[in-house]
Structure formats: structure tokens, C-alpha cells
Amino acid sequence: MKHFIHLKDIPAKDLRKILIDAKKRKKKRFKLSTLQLDKDMPLKGKFLIQMFEKPSLRTRLSFYLAIKQLGGGTITLRSNELHLGEGGESLEDTAKILSTYADGFILRTDKDDKVDNFKKHLSIPIINGLSPSSHPTQVLSDMFTVEEIKKKPISKLIITWIGDSNNVLNSLLAASVKFSFKLNIGCPKKYQPKKHVLNWAQSQNKKIYVFNNVKKAVMNADVIFSDKVISLNDKVNKKNKLKDFKKFKINKNLMSYAKKDCTFLHCLPRGSEVDDTVFRSKSSKVWLQALNRVHVQKSILLYCFGKLG
Numbered sequence: 001m002k003h004f005i006h007l008k009d010i011p012a013k014d015l016r017k018i019l020i021d022a023k024k025r026k027k028k029r030f031k032l033s034t035l036q037l038d039k040d041m042p043l044k045g046k047f048l049i050q051m052f053e054k055p056s057l058r059t060r061l062s063f064y065l066a067i068k069q070l071g072g073g074t075i076t077l078r079s080n081e082l083h084l085g086e087g088g089e090s091l092e093d094t095a096k097i098l099s100t101y102a103d104g105f106i107l108r109t110d111k112d113d114k115v116d117n118f119k120k121h122l123s124i125p126i127i128n129g130l131s132p133s134s135h136p137t138q139v140l141s142d143m144f145t146v147e148e149i150k151k152k153p154i155s156k157l158i159i160t161w162i163g164d165s166n167n168v169l170n171s172l173l174a175a176s177v178k179f180s181f182k183l184n185i186g187c188p189k190k191y192q193p194k195k196h197v198l199n200w201a202q203s204q205n206k207k208i209y210v211f212n213n214v215k216k217a218v219m220n221a222d223v224i225f226s227d228k229v230i231s232l233n234d235k236v237n238k239k240n241k242l243k244d245f246k247k248f249k250i251n252k253n254l255m256s257y258a259k260k261d262c263t264f265l266h267c268l269p270r271g272s273e274v275d276d277t278v279f280r281s282k283s284s285k286v287w288l289q290a291l292n293r294v295h296v297q298k299s300i301l302l303y304c305f306g307k308l309g
């Protein structure tokens with residue numbers, strides 16, 4: 001049994017193993033429709049519980065399809081439907097019950113220590129479905145999408161992030177260490193990654209390039225990633241933050257500084273950080289990116305259930 005909480009804590013060879021499995025499985029079900037099962041049904045009889053304390057469209061649906069296609073089943077809960085919290089039931093007892101009924105647990109929460117506490121008390125694997133400090137399932141899937149589009153290992157590419165130093169960037173930064181690609185970050189000075197995040201990269205002998213000049217950040221990029229400037233439950237002054245990011249909007253002019261065949265990716269949902277012409281352009285592969293989450297998360301589940309060999 002393995003947990004899937006932060007990319008930085010998962011060995012690079014395991015992450016690569018997940019991507020290899022996802023590629024094989026995606027290819028095999030080319031002709032199958034959405035709810036047809038993978039022939040081998042490796043998670044037949046397995047039950048996954050998903051709990052979301054924040055909104056989600058993609059993560060919850062892609063995990064629903066992922067476990068279904070592998071032969072298992074799932075239910076999605078909102079935390080306010082449980083006794084945990086207002087009803088006074090402890091996290092420890094909740095975890096015990098989850099472990100009694102289910103085989104795996106996905107949690108999206110505003111508290112990193114809640115993920116850690118569940119991990120401590122569960123006897124089944126936990127998957128981080130987004131926390132303040134990371135969004136690992138999104139970013140591992142994005143590695144898959146980049147390699148699928150570019151048809152080469154991501155280690156040979158220049159990846160640029162334009163946006164806030166948020167959970168998705170933290171995971172992307174961890175991925176740049178695990179998959180050895182060059183990562184440029186473009187953001188206003190005030191919104192640079194936290195010191196401890198950059199220090200971690202440094203401790204892994206990884207140089208991360210941070211630019212406050214957006215054009216410099218995208219120079220020669222093979223892929224530009226972005227995300228909403230204001231994250232879910234971001235407690236900042238939204239108006240001021242959006243103003244601070246005004247020069248960091250991704251438009252056609254900015255894309256012209258990147259490589260000619262530069263791909264635009266965005267985890268979604270989007271805000272005003274990218275203009276419509278780029279978002280709807282041929283360079284934008286956001287729909288494929290969202291779809292691939294089903295494929296990669298299937299292999300993440302197999303990894304957690306100890307079925308990846």
C-alpha cells in the first residue's frame with residue numbers, strides 16, 4: 001500500500017512507472033467507450049471514497065471514471081455530510097470507519113495537516129486531491145500530457161510557469177526535480193515561491209529560474225503552464241492581486257517569445273490570466289490535459305493499491 005500525497009516524497013522511478021502504465025492503458029482502451037471496463041479489471045471489487053472540502057469538477061469526475069474503468073466503485077462525499085467537524089466525531093474515528101468500509105481515500109482540503117492526520121490514522125491509501133501546498137495528481141498527469149504532445153521526454157524541454165506560487169506550481173517544481181526538466185517561473189516579485197520551496201529545490205541540486213519579467217520567463221519555452229491568479233479560498237485582496245499580475249497575462253504577443261510550437265496548458269478552471277485567443281488557439285491543449293487525468297489517475301490508483309509491480 002502506498003500513499004500519494006506530495007510528488008517530492010515519491011521516488012522518481014515510481015512516478016515514471018505510473019506514466020508508463022498510463023500510456024499502455026490509454027492505448028489499449030482506444031476503442032472502448034467511457035464506462036467500458038479495462039479488460040483486466042485490476043481493481044475489481046475495490047471501493048474508493050472521495051471527500052471534497054472545496055469545489056471540484058475535474059478531479060472528482062476523473063477519479064470516478066478512473067476507478068470505474070479499473071473495475072471498482074466510488075462515492076463522493078462533502079465533509080459537511082459527515083459527523084467530522086460540526087458533529088464532533090474525531091478524525092481518528094472517521095479514519096477508522098473509512099478504512100473499514102473502503103480500500104482507498106481521496107481528500108481535497110484546505111489544511112495540509114488534515115491530509116497528514118488522515119494518513120496517520122487510515123489503514124488504506126490516501127491520495128491528495130489538492131491541498132494548500134500541492135496538487136500532485138494534476139501535475140503528474142500534466143507530465144504525461146506534455147510527453148504525449150511533444151513526443152519526447154520532458155527532460156529535453158523548457159517548461160515555463162506563469163502565475164502565482166501556489167499548490168500547482170509547488171507540484172510542478174517537485175516534478176522538475178523528479179523528471180529533470182528546466183523550469184522557468186514568471187511572476188511578480190511579491191508572489192515568488194516561498195523560501196522553503198526554493199531551498200528544497202536547491203537541496204536537490206536543482207536550479208529554478210525565477211523571472212519578474214514575463215517575456216524573459218517565456219523565452220524559448222516549449223510549454224507554458226498557467227493557473228488562476230486567485231486560488232480557491234485565497235484570502236488575499238483579490239482586486240490588488242489581479243492588478244499586480246496585469247503584466248503577466250498570457251496573450252498572443254507573449255506567446256511569440258516562446259518556441260514556435262509552444263504548447264499552452266492550464267489545469268483549469270481559468271480566470272483572466274490567459275486571453276481567449278490563446279486559450280482557444282491550436283497551441284492550447286487544455287481539453288486533452290483534462291482528459292488525461294482519467295488515464296494517469298488510473299495508474300496512480302494501481303500504484304497505491306500495490307498493483308503496479
Ligand code: CP
Pocket residue numbers: 055056057058059060130138267268269
Ligand atoms: N484542475 C482541477 O483540479 O480541477 P477541479 O478543481 O475541477 O478538480
Ligand code: NVA
Pocket residue numbers: 130135166167168227228230231232233267268269
Ligand atoms: N491553484 C488552484 C488549482 C485549482 C485546481 C486552487 O488551489 O484553487
